[in-house]
Each structure stands twice: as C-alpha cells, then as structure tokens.
Amino acid sequence: MDAPPSRKAQTARLGRSDRSALGKWFWEIDRVLLMLVVVLISIGLIAVAAASPAASQRYSGGAVSFAPLHYFYRQLVWIIVAFPVMIGVSMLPKTVARRLCLIGAGIFTFFLFLVPIIGQEVNGARRWIGVGFTQFQPSEFLKPMFIVSMAWLLSLRDQDKSLPVVPLSALMLGIVALLLMRQPNFGETIIFGAAWVILLTLSGVPMRFLIGLGAAGIIAIVLAYLFYPVATTRIDAFLFADAGNHDTYQTDSALRTLTAGGLFGTGPGGGTRKFHLPEPHTDYIFSVIGEEFGLIACIAIAAIYMTIVARVLIKLLHEEDTFLLLATAGLVTQFGLQALINMAVNVQIAPSKGMTLPFISYGGSSMLALSIGFGLLLAFTRRNPYLHRSPYVVRGK
Numbered sequence: 494m495d496a497p498p499s500r501k502a503q504t505a506r507l508g509r510s511d512r513s514a515l516g517k518w519f520w521e522i523d524r525v526l527l528m529l530v531v532v533l534i535s536i537g538l539i540a541v542a543a544a545s546p547a548a549s550q551r552y553s554g555g556a557v558s559f560a561p562l563h564y565f566y567r568q569l570v571w572i573i574v575a576f577p578v579m580i581g582v583s584m585l586p587k588t589v590a591r592r593l594c595l596i597g598a599g600i601f602t603f604f605l606f607l608v609p610i611i612g613q614e615v616n617g618a619r620r621w622i623g624v625g626f627t628q629f630q631p632s633e634f635l636k637p638m639f640i641v642s643m644a645w646l647l648s649l650r651d652q653d654k655s656l657p658v659v660p661l662s663a664l665m666l667g668i669v670a671l672l673l674m675r676q677p678n679f680g681e682t683i684i685f686g687a688a689w690v691i692l693l694t695l696s697g698v699p700m701r702f703l704i705g706l707g708a709a710g711i712i713a714i715v716l717a718y719l720f721y722p723v724a725t726t727r728i729d730a731f732l733f734a735d736a737g738n739h740d741t742y743q744t745d746s747a748l749r750t751l752t753a754g755g756l757f758g759t760g761p762g763g764g765t766r767k768f769h770l771p772e773p774h775t776d777y778i779f780s781v782i783g784e785e786f787g788l789i790a791c792i793a794i795a796a797i798y799m800t801i802v803a804r805v806l807i808k809l810l811h812e813e814d815t816f817l818l819l820a821t822a823g824l825v826t827q828f829g830l831q832a833l834i835n836m837a838v839n840v841q842i843a844p845s846k847g848m849t850l851p852f853i854s855y856g857g858s859s860m861l862a863l864s865i866g867f868g869l870l871l872a873f874t875r876r877n878p879y880l881h882r883s884p885y886v887v888r889g890k
Contacts, residue, residue: 518584521875523808529801530579530852530867534572536782536794537853539761541568541774544781544855547767548774564774564855571857575864582868583875587817590872594641601638604631605672612676618847620676621858630858632673632681636827637866639669640688644819647696651815659698662689677723680846684830686710691826692819727844743771748841751783751791758787774855776847779839794853795836802829808874821873824866 542565549559582590604622612619613628621628643665646658666689673682690710694703717724750766753759764784770777783791805825812818828851835850837843849859852867 514584518875522583522871523804523874523876526801526804526871526874527583529797529804533794533797533852534576537778537850538565538568538572540778540782540853541565541855543761543764543785544767544774544778546762547764547770547781548772548855550768551771551773567857568855568860571860575860578861579864579868579871582865583871585868585872587873587875590869591641591645591816591820594638594869595645597638598635598642601631601635602669602672605635605669607631608672609675618676618678620678627857630862632676632678633858633862634865635669636681636684636688636862637824637869639665639685640692640823640827641820641869643689643692644816644823647692648816648819650696659693659702662693674721674723677721678847679717679721679723679727680834680848683834683846684827687830688823688827692823695819695822696815727846743777743845744838744841746770747777747780747839750777750780751839752788754784754787756787756789758783758785758790761785775849776835776845776854777839778854779836779850782853783839791836795832798829798832798851801825805870805874808876817873821870824870824873828863828866828870 542562545564546561549561549563553559585593608619608622608631611622613621613623615621620630620632622631643662646662649656649658666685669685670682673679673685690703690706693706714724718728719725746766746769750764750770753766754764759765762785764781766784767773767781770780773781779791779794782794802825805821809818809821812821831848832851834843834846835848835854838845838848849856851863852860
C-alpha cells in the first residue's frame with residue numbers, strides 16, 4: 494500500500510519546483526491578465542443580472558414569458574462552459590495554438606459562406622446559424638482565428654521578402670469583408686479591417702503603402718456611404734441627428750439611461766430607464782451599468798479594458814518572435830477596439846453597431862469566442878519566468 498503524500502509534497506503543488514503541466518502553466522501565465530479578465534466576467538454577470546428583468550419583459554409576450562432572471566441564468570451557464578475553454582486554450586503550446594487557428598479560420602470562413610443560405614434572421618440581420626436548441630455567430634469565432642492566421646502569413650516575410658503575403662492577406666480580408674457586409678455587419682467589418690492594418694504596420698510594410706492604404710480606406714468609407722444602405726442610414730442618423738429626420742431612439746435612450754444614475758447609480762435593481770432600452774442585456778448593457786452603478790463604475794470598467802491593452806502592448810516591447818508579436822498585437826487590438834466601439838455607441842459618440850461589450854454583454858457566441866480569443870492571448874504571452882534571468886541564455890546581438 495502506497496504511503497500518503499507528505500505535507501511537503503502537497504505544499505509543493507503549484508510551487509516553483511512543480512514541473513507538471515499545470516505547474517508550468519501557472520508560473521508562465523500572465524496572472525494579472527487572467528485576474529483582470531475574471532474581474533470583467535464577474536462584473537458582466539452582475540450587469541446581466543441587472544439587465545435581465547428589462548430584457549425578459551421586452552421579449553415576453555403572448556404565449557412566451559421569461560422569468561426576470563432568465564438571461565442571468567443562461568449567462569451563468571455560458572460562463573461555466575466558456576471559462577474552462579479559455580484556460581484550456583491558454584495551456585496550448587504556441588505552435589499547436591497557431592495550427593488550430595489556421596484550421597479554425599478555414600472552417601468558420603466556410604460557415605460564413607453558409608450564413609446567407611441557412612442563416613437565421615434576427616432584428617433585420619442574418620448573422621447566425623442555428624444548431625439544435627441554440628445558434629452561433631460564425632464571425633465572432635472567426636475574428637481571433639483570422640487574426641492569428643494573418644499574423645502567421647505576414648510573419649513569412651521574414652523568411653522570404655518575395656512572397657506575395659500582403660496581396661494574399663488583402664484578398665482574404667476582402668472575401669471576409671464582403672461576406673460580413675452581406676449580413677449586414679458593418680461593425681465587425683471595421684474590426685477585421687483595423688486589425689489587418691495594425692498587423693501590416695507592425696510587419697514592416699513601406700510607409701508609402703500604408704499612406705495609400707489610408708487613402709483607399711477613406712475612399713471605401715465614402716463608397717459605403719453612397720452605395721451601402723446600412724452605412725448610409727447609420728452615418729446619417731449619427732451626423733444629422735439634430736435634424737429630426739432620422740431614428741436615433743436607440744442611442745438617445747442609451748445616453749439617457751447611462752446618465753440617469755449620476756456618479757454612484759440608483760443601486761442594483763433600482764433602474765427604470767433600462768426598461769426602455771432596445772437591447773439592455775447585449776448592445777446597451779454599458780448604459781444599464783451607468784444607471785444602476787453610476788458613472789464611477791463605467792469609468793472603472795473602461796480603465797480595466799485600457800489596463801489589459803496597455804499591459805499586453807508593454808509586454809510586446811521585449812518580444813523578438815515576429816509571429817507572436819503580430820498575433821498578440823492583433824488579438825489585443827480586436828479586444829480593445831470592440832470594447833471601445835461598444836462604449837462609444839453607448840455615450841453617443843459613434844453610430845450604432847450592434848456590437849457586444851467583451852465579457853460583460855450577454856451572449857453564448859460572444860462569450861465562447863472571446864474566451865477562445867483571450868485564451869490565445871494568454872497562450873501567446875506566456876513566458877518562462879527564469880529565461881531572461883539565466884546567465885546561460887545566449888542572446889543575439
């Protein structure tokens with residue numbers, strides 16, 4: 494009969510001498526980033542609980558009736574599913590994570606082609622594919638995998654400058670953008686495009702190319718305004734809201750709700766304006782937080798997002814691997830830009846986009862996709878804590 498492990502052996506678990514897979518992961522992972530995302534998820538669960546009664550009332554009617562905390566319980570289930578996924582992805586070796594992203598990018602691009610054919614229409618947009626009792630949004634899952642795939646493709650320039658990786662990446666972006674605009678999903682198109690531009694900039698393309706790309710981007714926006722009805726409607730509603738000719742009910746309601754609680758809010762469950770919001774648990778949950786927990790809470794949430802982005806970018810100052818540099822920068826750009834756009838819409842400084850607030854808004858597709866993306870971010874920022882301290886590590890001059 495084996496003797497029970499000694500107390501010393503038990504305390505060594507997850508200690509610096511623990512060389513198990515879990516022990517190595519624990520000491521290599523950026524625990525501050527992990528803590529910050531846990532804080533965001535916790536805030537999101539509280540926010541969804543606050544918004545759930547308003548959403549349940551809005552979507553109840555006729556033979557359908559939702560309990561006040563219906564969306565809270567569903568979000569709790571999604572968190573229970575998604576958080577282990579994030580941890581599992583963060584434990585992947587970097588090469589395995591890259592390969593899985595390349596495969597995943599192909600699979601979800603294929604699903605994106607299927608959306609116009611078998612997709613389900615919700616609120617005038619066809620972005621979801623139904624699977625059994627639920628549905629998922631392919632573009633949400635494609636975002637992190639597309640970024641990692643583009644990072645790998647552009648990193649090949651280090652090996653051979655003659656490879657046409659930039660035109661190929663532009664072609665792939667164009668295909669994805671056309672598929673997204675058919676849904677229509679103008680907000681996601683902007684995020685894909687912005688992440689691609691960041692990757693190009695960091696990969697070292699000539700400045701004249703970036704200037705030409707900026708000019709092409711301005712032309713594309715003008716053409717979208719002239720010939721793409723969704724862009725025309727939203728830009729007109731944003732620029733000419735005071736003229737009274739456009740429906741600005743959503744953004745007006747969001748701003749009124751956000752400021753109704755003042756600095757410290759009405760308290761949990763005390764909000765009333767949230768019942769007039771069109772999507773209180775998803776697109777406009779930031780306004781619900783403002784009403785019930787105050788502008789101080791909104792500022793704190795914005796600071797958490799900014800801290801995550803800043804911490805990752807600072808870590809990249811010491812990154813020498815081109816692929817890891819591009820992939821990590823692209824992932825954190827996607828994450829930060831999505832948060833920025835959602836908050837900007839809620840405070841009425843950007844047109845409505847139909848975009849969730851990362852880890853805070855309700856949504857299964859969003860929670861799972863963000864968990865995969867942040868898991869990749871944690872995997873790519875893992876560092877051996879002793880590597881740079883060792884006098885035996887040979888560094889290139």
